[in-house]
Amino acid sequence: MTSSPSLLRFVEEKLARLDDCRLRRRLRPLERGPGMRVRAGDRILVDFCSNDYLGLTQDERVKRAAIAAVERFGTGVGASRLVTGDTPLHAELERRLADLKGAEAAMVFGSGYLANIGIVPALVSEGDLLLIDELAHACLYGGARLSGATVKVFRHNDVADAERILKEERARHRHALLLTDGVFSMDGDLAPVPDLMRLTRAFDAWLLTDDAHGLGVLGGGGGTGRHWGVSPDIQMGTLSKALGSYGGYVCGDRALIDLLISRARSFVYATGLPPSAVGATIAALDVIASEPDRCERPQVLARGFARSLDLPLPESPIVPIILGDPDSSLDASAALEREGFLVTAIRPPTVPEGTARLRVTFTATHEASDVESLAGHIAHLGLGLRRRPC
Numbered sequence: 032m033t034s035s036p037s038l039l040r041f042v043e044e045k046l047a048r049l050d051d052c053r054l055r056r057r058l059r060p061l062e063r064g065p066g067m068r069v070r071a072g073d074r075i076l077v078d079f080c081s082n083d084y085l086g087l088t089q090d091e092r093v094k095r096a097a098i099a100a101v102e103r104f105g106t107g108v109g110a111s112r113l114v115t116g117d118t119p120l121h122a123e124l125e126r127r128l129a130d131l132k133g134a135e136a137a138m139v140f141g142s143g144y145l146a147n148i149g150i151v152p153a154l155v156s157e158g159d160l161l162l163i164d165e166l167a168h169a170c171l172y173g174g175a176r177l178s179g180a181t182v183k184v185f186r187h188n189d190v191a192d193a194e195r196i197l198k199e200e201r202a203r204h205r206h207a208l209l210l211t212d213g214v215f216s217m218d219g220d221l222a223p224v225p226d227l228m229r230l231t232r233a234f235d236a237w238l239l240t241d242d243a244h245g246l247g248v249l250g251g252g253g254g255t256g257r258h259w260g261v262s263p264d265i266q267m268g269t270l271s272k273a274l275g276s277y278g279g280y281v282c283g284d285r286a287l288i289d290l291l292i293s294r295a296r297s298f299v300y301a302t303g304l305p306p307s308a309v310g311a312t313i314a315a316l317d318v319i320a321s322e323p324d325r326c327e328r329p330q331v332l333a334r335g336f337a338r339s340l341d342l343p344l345p346e347s348p349i350v351p352i353i354l355g356d357p358d359s360s361l362d363a364s365a366a367l368e369r370e371g372f373l374v375t376a377i378r379p380p381t382v383p384e385g386t387a388r389l390r391v392t393f394t395a396t397h398e399a400s401d402v403e404s405l406a407g408h409i410a411h412l413g414l415g416l417r418r419r420p421c
């Protein structure tokens with residue numbers, strides 16, 4: 032089949048523009064192995080940019096659990112959970128997630144992205160108000176757009192700015208929902224969740240935190256809520272980062288979860304999570320419960336790395352090195368790769384214009400010597416420019 036000429040023209044022009052700005056993205060098959068080693072063609076690189084914070088994608092216990100789940104339940108569930116796609120394993124995982132988050136109930140989605148674009152429109156719509164942190168993840172913005180609610184963006188982590196918007200807008204809207212990452216994915220900083228809880232309570236607004244980068248690494252593994260000692264109304268996250276599996280989840284009150292089971296379109300109209308992902312996640316939760324040191328290590332390594340380069344001390348295992356334009360970031364990434372490190376360049380629109388960067392992430396299975404060596408090469412290349420404030 033040949034595409035229509037106008038479609039091809041449109042696509043080729045778009046690609047040419049992306050090439051001009053060095054914003055075109057390309058796939059690159061890699062073979063991941065233990066110890067954060069990846070095979071790229073004929074080279075082995077040390078991966079310093081994945082979100083596999085606990086190294087559980089390669090853990091034998093987690094792999095065995097995935098295989099056992101496939102043997103018992105098959106490779107897929109064949110339908111939406113609400114049709115014939117539910118298994119006892121799904122319910123067990125949901126109980127475990129709710130317990131870990133100190134919530135009454137939980138439900139799992141096909142991915143974190145699907146969770147956010149399902150949850151938000153199920154809770155707010157036209158006539159309601161959505162507040163969203165300017166640096167919130169793309170899928171929170173996706174959910175906000177789909178909802179039809181009035182969307183107001185507040186300055187990053189600026190509770191006073193969110194309060195200003197609530198003062199101006201709250202009375203004109205039926206319900207209000209505030210959306211924020213718990214740990215910001217590209218900067219690694221934390222949202223001021225207790226302050227946001229106080230603010231939302233004061234204005235009868237609801238708070239949703241996206242804990243994709245907090246679970247498994249903050250609060251002894253319990254994530255953002257445990258770190259701060261609070262329980263936001265709606266706690267969502269992913270099974271695909273520290274848990275080393277695939278899927279998304281949300282935790283909250285039983286009634287909230289019951290509503291989402293009926294109304295979150297990306298849950299109702301999508302096939303249930305495959306047994307392999309569910310089994311792997313349950314085994315990963317066992318590891319988190321039994322190995323607190325593993326949950327601490329990514330952040331310990333991140334702090335050591337930042338100290339050695341005189342960078343601001345990170346609050347999570349994510350350390351951004353902001354270089355500005357896409358060219359500098361691609362060049363820096365290529366230079367590190369020549370030295371044996373995989374640190375993919377992050378460019379707009381994933382990050383704001385002018386803040387292209389290397390996003391360095393640390394995991395429980397990195398060796399201290401890998402971290403020292405990376406820091407040495409970054410210093411040698413003169414990349415650690417963002418100094419700690421005096």
Ligand SMILES: Cc1ncc(COP(=O)(O)O)c(C=O)c1O
Nearest residue numbers: 142143144168216243269271278
């Ligand atoms: C903050 C945040 N939320 C949600 C997601 C989406 O999760 P998933 O990869 O499971 O779709 C991501 C992942 O990239 C993320 O960083």
